[in-house]
Amino acid sequence: MFDDRSPIYQQIADKIKDDIVSGILQEDEQVMSTNQYAAFYRINPATAAKGFHLLTEEGILYKKRGIGMFVSGEAKQSLLRQRRERFFEEVVDRMLAEAETIGVPISEIIGRIEQAKGSDE
Amino acid sequence: MMTLGIEVNNLQLKYGSFAAIKNVTFSLAGGRIYGLLGRNGSGKTSLLSILASYREQTNGQVTIGGEAPFENAKIMEQVCFIQESGSFSDSSSVSDVLRLSASCWPNWDSEYAAHLIALYDLPLKKLVSALSRGMKSALGVTIGLASRAPVTIFDEAYLGMDAPSRYAFYDELLKDYMETPRTFIISTHLIEEVGSLFEEVLILDQGRLIMHEETDVLKSRGASITGSEQAVDQITEGLTILGQQMLGRTKSVTVFGELTEEHRKHALALGLELGPVSLQDLFVHLTKKEGLSNEQKEKASRP
Amino acid sequence: MSRKRKHPAHNVASELLYTYRWTFIVYWIIFISIFLGIAVFMNTNMFNNEGFDSQSAWEGASNSPKIFLMVIGILLTPLSLASFVSSGVTRKHFVIGGSFLVTLISAIFALIMTAGYPIEQMIYEQNNWTPALKNPHIFSSSDQLAGIFFEHFFLFFAYFGSGWIIGSGFARFRWQLGAIISVASLLPAMAMEVVLSSDWMGRLMQNVFEVDRNPIAVVVVLAVIVMACIVGLNYLLLRRVAIKKRMV
Structure with a gap:
């Protein structure tokens, strides 16, 4: 279910973000209620609500009074933008740092990428 | 349904010369799930016994819904305290215990009780003394939940249950809490299992309150x-x-x-x-x- | 979920009555069976000679329900207080409800005892005996039913209540103190016996206190005072008692 690595509400928010990016949750689609989340993951509803609060603050979700929470129109685009930025920072830059530590030349990395891409096609 | 807040101010409880509770002060808003953690002998049961009017404090004040609870009929009938070993008379049958509870708790929900009895397969005709530890726990849990008391306290109440029964209890507790909000206080050793249910956590150590914090904040x-x-x-x-x-x-x-x-x-x-x-x-x-x-x-x- | 609810004290009384219903019923079935056996035995005319002492057999019978009620009284607090308090009932309402039970059961037991006297008289008359009363009473013959009822009612209440105080004493104090309390707890029962010894009381009231009026009225007042003391003492013992895993 949840690990102890980060606060549960953060993990809930991340899960919803994943679902939006991967297309499981569509634009303007209603999200499960905090109570449903709480019951499903066996957590306090206030914790689930905190995760939702985080997402509304980021503009990922919006609230329709008395109905529930919905995925906002720009959610997917802005999440993709964020992830792209993070991708270079967290994956590419880190890979390059590691490559330098263990002495792998960049040309070898590029060769490997082209090889993988080639076998894809 | 209304929920009741709890205020505890400079609370002390002594057994003879031994101080079980030492100057404990805290305030709990109504309608939340609280976890009370502490090692054996840290004073958890003593503290909860005072909230439930099982005992009177030596010093300090307790108010529940703004009133002192001890011998206060209006408050006592709204505070349900379930202990692991239960306070049911051993010579009663399970159905007698349920009958008594139904007659005493103002918000008793007999349909919900019947649902829990079926869930735990409670043997109605058996005497309490003949119940296994797990069944005694299940009886306590059934009464605590079906009482729908605005303040419901479980003191290691589900310790005797096996894992599937415990998880069934967590699910029921959460479901019932979301349907009819009330104040739950749960004392436990099984923090890994039940910790994510707590909105706030209180930690007692040697009769002192050393921590009272939102669970997420505490973890952070x-x-x-x-x-x-x-x-x-x-x-x-x-x-x-x-x-x-x-x-x-x-x-x-x-x-x-x-x-x-x-x-x-x-x-x-x-x-x-x-x-x-x-x-x-x-x-x-x-x-x-x-x-x-x-x-x-x-x-x-x-x- | 608003339901009409009984007053908590009323609820305590009816729950206790429910708990003990079979104990009471079985007790009287056994008790009456024994006396019916004696009656049948007497009617076989085996003892039908002029030398038979025609003393009332039923008169001595009231000792058994007195002791029985005292035992039930001893069990009352240890067996039931924790159940009620853990069901959100105050100790005060437990004492009030318990006192209702003691009153009701004492009255029912006294009614049964009262009914026994005319029945006994009937049986004796068939054998041409007159039942003679050996002990002092507030009544002087088997047909003063009101006197018979009240004497038994007061005595049963006192014994039941004394037993209850013994049980409460053990719940309130450690067993050493409880043991001492249990001896002292017999005082109300003894006081009631003293109060009800009408001839003795009559003499005392006239000679010592120079009160010259119907002693029955005084007896009733004193009996009610003893009853009130029993209830008050129980409340004092249980008012602040802590609910523990084992009440004794």
Whole structure:
């Protein structure tokens, strides 16, 4: 279910973000209620609500009074933008740092990428 | 349904010369789920017994819904206290115990009780004395939930149950809490299992309240720092250290308190690994014998 | 979920009555069976000679329900207080409800005892005996039913209540003190016996206190005072008692 690595509400928010990016949750689609989340993951509803609060603050979700929470129109685009930025920072830059530590030349990395891409096609 | 808040001010309870509760002060808003953690003999049951009017405090004040609960009929019928061993008479049958509960609790929900009886397969005709530990726990849990008391307290109430029954209890508790909000206080050893249900956590140690915090906030205040001994020592200078371990030259330290962004950056620059600490680990560190000095505990409990 | 609810004290009384219903019923079935056996035995005319002492057999029978009620009284607090308090009932309402039970059961038991006297008289008359009363009473013959009822009612209440105080004493104090209390707890029962010894009381009231009026009225007042003391003492013992895993 949840690990102890980060606060549960953060993990809930991340899960919803994943679902939006991967297309499981569509634009303007209603999200499960905090109570449903709480019951499903066996957590306090206030914790689930905190995760939702985080997402509304980021503009990922919006609230329709008395109905529930919905995925906002720009959610997917802005999440993709964020992830792209993070991708270079967290994956590419880190890979390059590691490559330098263990002495792998960049040309070898590029060769490997082209090889993988080639076998894809 | 209304929920009741609880105010405890400078509470003391003595058994003869032994002080079981020492100057405990806290305030609980109504309609939340609270976890009460403490080692054996830390005073959990004593504290809960006072809230439930099983005992009268030696000193200090308790109010529930603004009124002192002891011998107050209006408050006592709204506070349901379920202990692991139960307070049911051994010579009664299960159905007699349920009958008594149904007649005493103003908000008793007999349909819900019937649902729980079926869920736990409670043998209605058996005497309480003939029940297994797990069944006694199930009977207690059934009464606590079906009482729909605005303040419902479970003191290790489900300890005798096997894992599937315990999870069924957590699910029922959560479901019922969301349908009819009320104040739950749950004392437990099984922090890993039930910790995520708590909105706030209170930790008792040797009769003192050493922590009262939102669960998430409490968890965010603990961190583990792992790396070379020298670097760890450098970064943890001035921080409250709950515990430390050495493996060769690698040192792992559990610290308590807000880690600043500066700390984090510094730690990353030194090549240290930062990680969160589980509620269970925090509890163990905060209440272990050689853990914090009382002075440190006092400091730690201040938000 | 608003339901009409009984007053908590009323609820305590009816729950206790429910708990003990079979104990009471079975007790009287056994008790009456024994006396019916004696009656049948007498009617076989085996003892039908002029030398037979025609003393009332039923008169001595009231000792058994007195002791029985005292035992039930001893059990009352240890067996039931924790159940009620853990069901959100105050100790005060437990004492009030318990006192209702003691009153009701004492009255029912006294009614049964009262009914026994005319029945016995009937049986004796068939054998041409007159039942003679050996002990002092507030009544002087088997047909003063009101006197018979009240004497038994007061005595049963006192014994039941004394037993209850013994049980409450053990719940309130450690067993050493409880043991001492249990001896002292017999005082109300003894006081009631003293109060009800009408001839003795009559003499005392006239000679010592120079009160010259119908002693029955005084007896009733004193009996009610003893009853009130029993209830009050129980409340004092249980008012602040802590609910523990084992009440004794």
